[in-house]
Amino acid sequence: MPSYRRTSALVAALSAAALTALTPTAAQAHGAVFNPVSRIAACYAEGPESPDSQVCKDLVADSGTQPLYDWNEVNIANADGRHQAVIPDGKLCSANRDKYRALDWARTDWPATAVAPGAFGFRIRVTAPHSGTMTMYITKPGFDPTQPLKWSDLDTAPVAVYGTTRTATDGYYAFNGTLPARTGRHIVYMVWQRNDSPEAFYSCSDVTFGGTAAQAQGARAQAPTEAKIAAGAALSTVSHAGHGGDEQPPALSADAAGSPSSPLPLALAGAGTLAAFGAGSLLLTRPRRRGES
């Protein structure tokens, strides 16, 4: 084809790529824990427009439906392994993000998954696989679910640790862990730290051990179906290229950034800024890296 046509074709292709990168579209970011079902996945599965459980209704009344459509985005862009420095006690389930604040509610009627001590198959639905480490924790014996979740509530020994890759079979990471003996309602907490970026993801899943008394309060959690994921995708504001939505800016707040106990390397801060705000323009000048969708 004549070279001017090739140029036009190239310009058109680049424009399309830029539009794709800059338009907030769905289902491109990160993921959520589907077994045991995380709070946000359970409420999304009930349906953002008409949730069934009281706690999910209250979440929508408080925060609107957008947090649920953005179920795969409970992240902090610049965590860089400093989870306890960037997330205060009581804010673990929201990752200290106001958008997701309802997830921090210390209520005993969150939809829960019945579990037992022993082997457990974790399943995480990822809309963008990332290289890193996924660590699953559980609350200590005697945990009080009516109190806000604190870091010290978590057993220091993880129930599972899984090295994540940039591929995920059928959109899932699946791996086994071992649940310890517990009674009543507990929380499984996920920390997923990327190793190709300072970004990390966080999640709370409610589980119940043993007797029916513990399960009397709260509905049984169900994970979203693939049809449901597809149906809500157009209403998501999450775009992984640029990490859209209201994500926290890469620069830490003054107290965290200035704290000698939690230095954020400037290079990483710079990389985070590029990832968060520059991806669209970068796409105009260089090919998209594999896996960066």
Ligand SMILES: [Cu+2]
């Ligand atoms: Cu992502």
